[in-house]
Amino acid sequence: MNSKSSGSAEALRRRKRLTVAxxxxxxxLRMHLSLLNLHVGAHLDLKxxxxxxxxxxxxxxxLSPSALARAAGLHPATITGILDRLERGGxxxxxxxxxxxxxxxxxxxxxxxxxxxxxxSGMNTxxxxxxxxxxxxxxxxxxxxxxxxxxxxxSATEELAAS
Numbered sequence: 001m002n003s004k005s006s007g008s009a010e011a012l013r014r015r016k017r018l019t020v021a022x023x024x025x026x027x028x029l030r031m032h033l034s035l036l037n038l039h040v041g042a043h044l045d046l047k048x049x050x051x052x053x054x055x056x057x058x059x060x061x062x063l064s065p066s067a068l069a070r071a072a073g074l075h076p077a078t079i080t081g082i083l084d085r086l087e088r089g090g091x092x093x094x095x096x097x098x099x100x101x102x103x104x105x106x107x108x109x110x111x112x113x114x115x116x117x118x119x120x121s122g123m124n125t126x127x128x129x130x131x132x133x134x135x136x137x138x139x140x141x142x143x144x145x146x147x148x149x150x151x152x153x154x155s156a157t158e159e160l161a162a163s
Contacts, residue, residue, distance in 0.1 A: 026149070040119045044112075045089065049074070053082050054091050054108065062095070062107035073161060 034048075041051045049072070056071050057063055063071065069079040083106060086092040090112055097103035117124075131139060 036120075036123060040116070043119055044115060046091075047082075047085070049078075050082050050085055053079070054086055057086075057092055057106055058108040062105040064103065064105060068106060073157070 037051055038048060040046075041048055044051070046054065053068060053072055053074075056068060060071065065079050065083060066076060068083075069076045072079070074082075083092065083094065087094060090109060092106050092108055095105050095107060097105065134142065
């Protein structure tokens with residue numbers, strides 16, 4: 001084997017190792033973020049799925065219950081129970097549409113945001129510190145990678161849900 005092809009083979013091996021390392025790091029990140037969310041939910045007396053739905057409502061809301069069910073990948077009957085718990089806890093409000101009294105929109109209430117922000121402050125501070133170590137072009141690359149990865153995760157979820 002000549003030096004050019006052996007260099008090319010070594011470059012392919014390095015690339016494969018890096019790709020495997022990225023996938024492993026993403027799995028570890030998912031696990032640690034799941035544990036963080038579990039602890040945040042426990043402090044707030046929210047189930048994991050309640051916290052996920054609250055995040056969807058806060059990020060994309062107001063949402064109808066059926067839109068929330070689709071976004072969360074849950075059965076509408078399950079969403080009813082989640083919304084009941086979130087409403088009782090003062091996290092969300094159900095609002096009727098003035099033009100169609102049957103239509104309901106769910107919106108997040110701002111009153112308890114400080115609790116959530118406080119519980120995630122350790123992670124947010126760590127992320128600020130991590131990002132401070134990167135130059136702007138590197139941050140743009142990382143942001144693009146995460147955006148594309150999130151889109152790939154969304155597509156994979158939709159494909160699996162459809163099968």
